[in-house]
Amino acid sequence: IAGITQAPxxxxxxxxxxxxxxxxxxxxxxxxxxxxxxxxLGLRLIHYSNTAGTTGKGExxxxxxxSRANTDDFPLTLASAVPSQTSVYFCAxxxxxxxxxxxxxxxxPGTRLTVL
Amino acid sequence: GQNIDQPTEMTATEGAxxxxxxxxxxSGFNGLFxxxxxxxxxxxxLSYNVLDGLEEKGRFSSFLSRSKGYSxxxxxxxxxxxxxxxxxxxxxxxxxxxxxxxxxxxIKP
Numbered sequence: 001i002a003g004i005t006q007a008p009x010x011x012x013x014x015x016x017x018x019x020x021x022x023x024x025x026x027x028x029x030x031x032x033x034x035x036x037x038x039x040x041l042g043l044r045l046i047h048y049s050n051t052a053g054t055t056g057k058g059e060x061x062x063x064x065x066x067s068r069a070n071t072d073d074f075p076l077t078l079a080s081a082v083p084s085q086t087s088v089y090f091c092a093x094x095x096x097x098x099x100x101x102x103x104x105x106x107x108x109p110g111t112r113l114t115v116l
Numbered sequence: 117g118q119n120i121d122q123p124t125e126m127t128a129t130e131g132a133x134x135x136x137x138x139x140x141x142x143s144g145f146n147g148l149f150x151x152x153x154x155x156x157x158x159x160x161x162l163s164y165n166v167l168d169g170l171e172e173k174g175r176f177s178s179f180l181s182r183s184k185g186y187s188x189x190x191x192x193x194x195x196x197x198x199x200x201x202x203x204x205x206x207x208x209x210x211x212x213x214x215x216x217x218x219x220x221x222x223i224k225p
Contacts, residue, residue, distance in 0.1 A: 059212075110157075
């Protein structure tokens with residue numbers, strides 16, 4: 001592994017189903033983030049984690065949950081998917097000690113999710 | 117509210133120079149980023165400005181004026197591979213990163 005990987009690459013999901021998007025990084029970065037990107041809108045932060053064992057809510061957390069059991073993995077779970085969660089999801093990490101956003105973020109390749 | 121404004125789309129010619137502007141209104145300021153995103157790919161870091169002035173990195177330069185809430189990304193000697201979206205993002209006083217919607221740059225031969 002080099003950098004950040006995400007799985008799956010794409011997924012079509014029936015509304016109401018539960019789905020976990022996986023994210024793994026091998027850079028030993030302490031901070032990790034989940035964003036969604038929708039056409040015409042900027043990246044929007046869903047959840048973040050400043051260090052293993054801690055998580056926080058971003059701008060659009062409703063309907064999503066995360067966990068950070070170790071440094072490398074940061075899965076995002078949709079408990080009961082709805083069509084408005086159709087989006088491209090990016091995981092990112094940074095070598096940050098400030099809790100966020102003054103360090104370069106490295107992004108995974110993204111997961112394209114369609115909820116029908 | 118917090119706001120980042122960028123033009124939606126710009127067109128330029130191969131070999132030319134293009135300037136992409138970004139204006140912001142945020143609660144405080146702790147730095148401004150530019151990222152490049154090719155279609156269907158992840159954003160990649162281009163530059164970070166926290167002090168006023170121009171930062172040059174090869175063909176790309178980024179300028180910041182904190183008093184005006186303004187930045188621009190300058191791309192010189194444009195190449196076809198520069199066709200991409202350019203995202204402006206600002207870190208506010210709470211260290212939250214606020215993203216603009218991005219500027220799609222189209223390069224014509």
